[in-house]
Amino acid sequence: MKRVIVACGSGVATSQTVASKVKRILSEKKISAEVEAVDIKSLDHLIKNCDVYVAITKPKKAYGIPTLNGIAFLTGLGMDAEVEKLIAALK
Amino acid sequence: MIILDREITNLILVQKHLSVEEIANHLSTEKNKVLERIHLISERLPHESIEVVNGEVKISEKCVDELYASLVGNLSSNSNEYEVDLRKNLIELELIVHSNHHTLQTLSDLFYVSKNTVFSDMKYLKEELRNLNFHVTYSRKDGYQINGSEYLIRNHLVQLINELLKTAYGRSCLIDRFNINKSSISMFKQKLECIEDEIMIRLTDEQLGNLPFILSILLQRMQNFPKPWNFKVEKYDIRNTLEFPIIKKQFSEFSFLKDVDLLYLSLHILSSNRIESALEFADSEEINSSVNQFIALLKEKLAIDFVKETDFKSKIMLHIQPAIFRNILGFRVNNPLTERFINEHYYVFKAVAHAAKKSFGTILEHDFSDEEIVYLSMIVLGWMYQTEEDNSAYYKAVVLCFNGTSVSKLLLENLKDMFPDIEFIGAFSFRQFEQMNLEPDFIFTTVPMKSRITTIIVPPFLEPDSRKQLRKVVSKLLSQDPKRKAKGIVYAIKDLIPEDKRELAELALKSFFDKEEEKRPIYRERISLTEENISVIDSSVSWDNCVEAAFNPIISRGNIGSDYINKCKSIFYSNYQQMLIGPKVYLPHATVTKESADLQITIFKQAVTNPEGDPFQLMVALVPEKSNAHVPLLLKLNDVFLERGRIEAIVACKSRKDILNLLERR
Numbered sequence: 001m002k003r004v005i006v007a008c009g010s011g012v013a014t015s016q017t018v019a020s021k022v023k024r025i026l027s028e029k030k031i032s033a034e035v036e037a038v039d040i041k042s043l044d045h046l047i048k049n050c051d052v053y054v055a056i057t058k059p060k061k062a063y064g065i066p067t068l069n070g071i072a073f074l075t076g077l078g079m080d081a082e083v084e085k086l087i088a089a090l091k
Numbered sequence: 092m093i094i095l096d097r098e099i100t101n102l103i104l105v106q107k108h109l110s111v112e113e114i115a116n117h118l119s120t121e122k123n124k125v126l127e128r129i130h131l132i133s134e135r136l137p138h139e140s141i142e143v144v145n146g147e148v149k150i151s152e153k154c155v156d157e158l159y160a161s162l163v164g165n166l167s168s169n170s171n172e173y174e175v176d177l178r179k180n181l182i183e184l185e186l187i188v189h190s191n192h193h194t195l196q197t198l199s200d201l202f203y204v205s206k207n208t209v210f211s212d213m214k215y216l217k218e219e220l221r222n223l224n225f226h227v228t229y230s231r232k233d234g235y236q237i238n239g240s241e242y243l244i245r246n247h248l249v250q251l252i253n254e255l256l257k258t259a260y261g262r263s264c265l266i267d268r269f270n271i272n273k274s275s276i277s278m279f280k281q282k283l284e285c286i287e288d289e290i291m292i293r294l295t296d297e298q299l300g301n302l303p304f305i306l307s308i309l310l311q312r313m314q315n316f317p318k319p320w321n322f323k324v325e326k327y328d329i330r331n332t333l334e335f336p337i338i339k340k341q342f343s344e345f346s347f348l349k350d351v352d353l354l355y356l357s358l359h360i361l362s363s364n365r366i367e368s369a370l371e372f373a374d375s376e377e378i379n380s381s382v383n384q385f386i387a388l389l390k391e392k393l394a395i396d397f398v399k400e401t402d403f404k405s406k407i408m409l410h411i412q413p414a415i416f417r418n419i420l421g422f423r424v425n426n427p428l429t430e431r432f433i434n435e436h437y438y439v440f441k442a443v444a445h446a447a448k449k450s451f452g453t454i455l456e457h458d459f460s461d462e463e464i465v466y467l468s469m470i471v472l473g474w475m476y477q478t479e480e481d482n483s484a485y486y487k488a489v490v491l492c493f494n495g496t497s498v499s500k501l502l503l504e505n506l507k508d509m510f511p512d513i514e515f516i517g518a519f520s521f522r523q524f525e526q527m528n529l530e531p532d533f534i535f536t537t538v539p540m541k542s543r544i545t546t547i548i549v550p551p552f553l554e555p556d557s558r559k560q561l562r563k564v565v566s567k568l569l570s571q572d573p574k575r576k577a578k579g580i581v582y583a584i585k586d587l588i589p590e591d592k593r594e595l596a597e598l599a600l601k602s603f604f605d606k607e608e609e610k611r612p613i614y615r616e617r618i619s620l621t622e623e624n625i626s627v628i629d630s631s632v633s634w635d636n637c638v639e640a641a642f643n644p645i646i647s648r649g650n651i652g653s654d655y656i657n658k659c660k661s662i663f664y665s666n667y668q669q670m671l672i673g674p675k676v677y678l679p680h681a682t683v684t685k686e687s688a689d690l691q692i693t694i695f696k697q698a699v700t701n702p703e704g705d706p707f708q709l710m711v712a713l714v715p716e717k718s719n720a721h722v723p724l725l726l727k728l729n730d731v732f733l734e735r736g737r738i739e740a741i742v743a744c745k746s747r748k749d750i751l752n753l754l755e756r757r
Contacts, residue, residue: 009670
């Protein structure tokens, strides 16, 4: 199963909310994937087996997988485009 | 150890920063029960204890060692006896490594025991060392000294270090006593990795973990006792090997090392267990035919055929090469499972000992020790258990072990036998696993590790009791987790569901079980909003003061202190652009330590302006909860804030009651 990783500074609020939102979107679109929220310090270690990275903080390096703007999911600005990218990456 | 204690210990080891409540929720039990068990587990540890501060579990590194030892069952039940052995080993090490002219007084000061105790330790020590052809002398000028052949003293030193590294917290003692720190460990590790790359071998994780300690302490002996010495290995010309110059190069920065010292260091690296090797052994033909004979004899003696015999042979070859090296050089190998293995699998042990003597007798200086035979027997027994693969399993798992060879192989076959529902992908070292990108459902590991995959700690040797407990732990895990339950059910009725719909069926079942899970108490304690959680500030507030203003009501409720606010301010003012929960709605927060969850929605009637000059009127001050109970509320608020016109409507409300209605009306 494909995996989506969401990371923010602390991993307790913003990334958790975005992760729940991404889960809900995927479930509505009947796409099966695992979504996990982590803190930014654990990202390098955990991103290895992931297919999509939803970044809340500005990514400091490229991980070689599609990277989405997580803030769009919170503010709604540009969210549709990010959802499209997400679906394309998980298909 | 009862199963609940085992599960609690397991959880504490795998996730070191848990609260008592989280443990209780995880194990579906009461907080008080967990506290009581933690207290009892703690009492059984010889020195350390598990601390519970404000509901948070805290353990020191030494405590980790002791907890792990209690889990795998190598913690001596008699802590005094354990302490005496530990001190005796440390005294020996001290005399061998440091040239400090020790007297009874200095040793008594060093180990915080009376002179009488040191005297009695020295008495036993002298006797033990005499049996190993060493003698302990004492003079006013030089204090206590251990004398004997330098080669044997160094071998003994390595043996002592290996023994200490296997005990509950020998590692911490070595770090304290011998000036070993993280950077020296990582420096030696890097050197070993360079050597691995250049001579194309891969050492086991255990060896890579222990060798930095061994090399670091050996170097101290070499520097502190620079007297000339020599040794000759009759059957092997190490100087002319491909490996020697590569190893020598890595130690060139230690100018005090003489050629003979470098030769000695090389021997240790070459006789270390490895899990991969691209090089052939010097006498490969001789070894090759000996291994063939060994396998033929085993087949005859045990009346069996080995599945995948070529793989079996490679495994034996890989193990036998450094084992022969150790034998020729007279190095002893540690195998803590020797006695237990011989008791439980006596006939296999006898058959392997017999076959090894007949097959390798001409190459070896003397017979293999029982420890080496047990290592070989574990590979053999592991292979005997192995059967041709069948595909009836629907969960995947791996076995990870520091000693990536015989121990994990036997463990793997035992686990396969115990859990036919689980497909075991293989047994690996931690380093191998990291590079493999596998995605198992479970990791069975012999030492604690952090992973988002469910890890189960198992003792390296499964005795009937530990098997029973392990079965219970796994069956509990399988029945509690919605994802695994769904996977199991879909597998059971897979013939009734079209193949392309199975994943969806699994997902639907998972959501169904997720909902069931949500009914459990932990989810019922979600934060719900009242008017108290809403503040309306009419006066003008500056950017610098807005966070404090937003958190004020939470402080009044006593749910946080000024430390938390300061932490939030420092995080928020440098990361505010990412700390949002809606368009222009900021969410200052920090990770929790001991606070209770709380949330405050603040409406600034006079817009606050951020450093970019953008005005905003809403802020949600959050004190999150470790179990993420705040997340559903945040998701709900985000949905509200994203509705067109809703933020404007909230700001325009005349009362807190109206605001609450707007937030709840969805």
